[in-house]
Amino acid sequence: MASTDKADAPPAVVEDKTTVSKQKIDPYNVAGEVDESGNVKAIDYDRLIQDFGVQPLTEEHLQRFEKVTGKKAHRLMRRKLFFSHRDFDKILDAYEKHGTFMLYTGRGPSSGSMHLGHTVPFLFTKELQEMFDVPLVIMLTDDEKYLYTRNKNEGVQKKGSAVEDFLKYAHENIKDIIAMGFDPKKTFIYTDYEYLGGHFYWNISEFESLVTFNQASGAFGFGNSTNIGLIAYMAKQCVAAFPSSYPELFGYKDYRAPDFALSAARRYKALASIPTLIPCAIDQEPYFRVLRDRCERMTDAHPKTALILSKFLTALQGPGGKMSASDPNSAIFMSDTPNQIKKKINSHAFSGGRETLEEHKRLGGNPDVDVAYTYLSYFLEDDEELADLNKKYRSGELLTGEMKARCIAEVQKFVSAFQERRAQVTHEVMRSYMSPRKLEFGGNPSPTNPATSTSAKPEGEASGGDDKAASGGKDGRGTKGERKAAKLAAKKEEQAAKKEEKLAQRPRTESEEAS
Template sequence: MAAEEAVGAPPAVASQVEEKKGTSQQIDPYNVAGEVDESGNIKAIDYDRLIQEFGVQPLTEDHLRRFEAVTGKKAHRLMRRKLFFSHRDFDKILDTYEQYGTFMLYTGRGPSSGSMHLGHTVPFLFTKELQDMFDVPLVIMLTDDEKYLYTRNKNEGHQKAGAAADDFLDYAYENIKDIIALGFDPKKTFIYTDYEYLGGHFYRNVSEFESLVTFNQASGAFGFGNSTNIGLIAYGAKQCVAAFPSSYPDLFGYKDYRAPEYDLSAKRRHKPLSTIPTLIPCAIDQEPYFRILRDRCDRMTDPHPKTALILSKFLTALQGPGGKMSASDPNSAIFMSDTPNQIKNKINRHAFSGGRESLEEHRKLGGNPDVDVAYTYLSYFLDDDEELEELASKYRSGELLTGEMKQRCIAELQKFVGAFQEKREGVTHEIMREYMRPRRLEYQGNPNPTRPASSAPPANGVPAAEDAGAEKKGDGRGTKGERKAAKLAAKKEEKMATRQKAPDGDGGASSPAA
């Protein structure tokens, strides 16, 4: 047969069908489910509708041309094929890079299992391409604390086996190794877990941002209710301020004031860092966090530019329309730890087909690549535009059968996952820890910005001379407070030296009262 019957909906959608019929699609950081009609049929996620509901802008051909003009390079396939399909202020980030030369990239991952799946790799693959093209610093956040809070909340306060805080930290370590295996440059990449890193200037931003968000605002954005634990309600502030360069002074050559190497002089805020803009590549279900963030950027003590976003669609579950790959259902996803045989079996047995019911009907009427999961996966991972278009054309005409489409998909995914696994084997604990070490990152940005360097945000961690980390004045004399403190310290040292000096002529010890 040319087509195979779908084996069911992704878990989030299936439960929705069982509980009630006739529901609208639900997309937020904790739910991804397509619309269910009154007959219980699951519809594909309507991304045009999301653009309207979320108030984001579509990514257009003009944006792609502008991107290629600024970078001098061809747009990534995920942009060309509109799999990253919408944005907030992406055009402004391009302007900033062209004029001033730098910005910060930020993205993240919620570690819910020991291995990432194909869907998890999509924003990281795209982020790596952006880092390579723009040569800018990148911060990757592993939200182990959020996953613990969410899972315990979902389990009504009970802590189940494999879902303790330590377990999510272990998942984070494994996911970090997965991320590193995708090829990020260690000189300009910082990766951390919330449980390990929070403190210092980061937590200072968290505390201030928490004061700007009410319970009603958090409930409206994330669907929280009166039974939601307070940790999950407050968590959003952490994910929001993680997009601020000012949360990471070490990465830009400034001092933090974390224990045990507490430096009182570093307690002051580093205002130049608040001028650096940030671009976030992520799936559109994460957009509510950064909508809240953008509304409050200018209310911080040191106002920050509105964070820019470029947003992706979800990699469809093997079962097809209405949901995304789920780490909780092994038959909905291709995991980066799957063997070649597991990949083959999952695609052949579970991948939703756009083919017809019979070979004769398929040859006559053709298939629909727009809903075919094997073709969808190829659109994400096959780089050759001409081959992809040829596959679609032959499928529509009936020349290419469902089984043949699946075989092409299996070969491409086996190649991608196999190459990943080879690199993953070389990621040691020591390599992981180097990516997680707070240190000054090395990057160049745009080598030929159009605006004078003195008017630019700090580049490569070197602020303009008059700011110098907000710690020294341009004349090298320090701030007024620092000069006063230095004078007092000098007087104190002089006084102590006088006390310790022996009286002339008697050779005795100095008097304690001298």
């Protein structure tokens, strides 16, 4: 998936203070509006809802979520930090009725360590995986990051930006992601450079045929000077959301080297019926808008992918941008020491306090723009404490230094716990998550209309994927192709049995008797 750090630039760099610009949010740019005085405004998320045509996440959605899962909504939902969606209600319907869906998200590796902002989608995705007990796929888009960086550098390959560098970044980022605590039994992680092929590539090729150059240019702003790899990349990220791109995760064979199983040289229609939910930052939404328009045009129609979209964790410098891996003073990295975290927040975190202590105590501060308070809203679990901090800051009772101290303590705790887990992630542990294998997940233990299991599978296949995931058709008899394959397999088994019976009844030679 495209990175939450696409632009690789500080969040609010405007050299000409007289330049007026509108906010720009897409997979490769995140910047707030700049007014006539050169001031960078906070990102207008209500405007993004209108511009992107997504829906706001409402209290009704949270109530429905808690009813379906039987659990309290995660703090990132409660505080509307995941604030908008596409068809989130339909995913809840599918889980309640049929029992399961697939989670998909990703990361574009641009450095050897993720920063605090990168952890937000993974923190939330982990909670969703635990609450719903569903399979998860995480894509590391090392190839896209290489293509974008080279395109940005006008075709020049600079030091630290070769293919091998981005693959190395991907491996380090995968270890970071694993340290978030994902369940290895139901999580598959891969890099594009290492995994693409098989049924995945079949979907890529078909999807590429459905998107024109004009459509790609319109969605992402590509021009005649954009390299062709970046233009074509969209198809990879889009079909990565299809369960049919990963047959092995559901107990089916993939058509890959070295065996090229003959039974795998066809599509598995049952996998195309599994819905997918994508938790990600809203700058990635254009990819999946293109995807949703083409889901039903695939050879095996897929349901439209659902999205739940987050805001950006603001840069230390304040509203108008997000943390950037290329600006160390804009971000807190997951490899930072406690002292580095303390220094960055004290030195660089934008304050919502007043200019003087007297004014602050008299007029109060503004937590809406205060970076320390913003970070606490993401990482502090206690709703009551967060509300109390907000109230005391507005009244002037709580000072800026005290707000920063509380933020420092919470961020240090989060990063230190992460680093302890990260130290346990060896190369072998990383590769275990990256090994294609049948995932183990339960889904909804009591669906109202459970999908029937696939009783018939192609010759040589393992016993069926997840019973709730791979539906065998409405009547439980399997699809037409599956029934035909099963009939052929039964016929071959019958012929083999008759052959063995004839061999057993024929007269034995002297050499056979001796043996």
